[in-house]
Amino acid sequence: MEQCEVLLVHALTSLLPAVKQQLEEYGFLVHPVTSWEEAEHIFALIPAGRLKYVFGDVTLYHKTGWQQFVRRVQEVATATVFIGFHPQFPQNLYQ
Numbered sequence: 001m002e003q004c005e006v007l008l009v010h011a012l013t014s015l016l017p018a019v020k021q022q023l024e025e026y027g028f029l030v031h032p033v034t035s036w037e038e039a040e041h042i043f044a045l046i047p048a049g050r051l052k053y054v055f056g057d058v059t060l061y062h063k064t065g066w067q068q069f070v071r072r073v074q075e076v077a078t079a080t081v082f083i084g085f086h087p088q089f090p091q092n093l094y095q
Contacts, residue, residue: 004052008032009039011057011087019055019085028053036065043073051080058084 006028010016016032023030031042043051054073060066061084073080 002050003027003029005029005031005046005050006052007039007042007054009036009054009056009060010034011059013087023055036060036063036069039069040065040072043069043077048077049079051077054080054082056082056084058086 004027006023008016008020008023008030010019010032012034020030020032031046033039033042039054051073056066070082073082
């Protein structure tokens with residue numbers, strides 16, 4: 001069985017190790033990126049159907065490229081789920 005892939009879009013100042021480790025413990029192959037532009041690039045490299053989730057740092061939602069990236073993913077990978085998290089409260093992902 002192929003491993004599901006996850007994009008983890010985070011700010012440079014966020015608690016990446018805790019979030020990344022938790023996702024890896026669930027068996028995901030995690031691609032951490034720090035911008036929506038990087039996310040676009042990695043998204044283009046992931047085989048169709050393998051990207052299951054995009055975890056996005058909500059502090060980046062106002063940055064340029066967010067809406068464009070969401071539209072692109074929704075057009076190509078309709079089953080991909082977007083999950084927002086706040087870097088100050090990563091424990092909310094564990095519930």
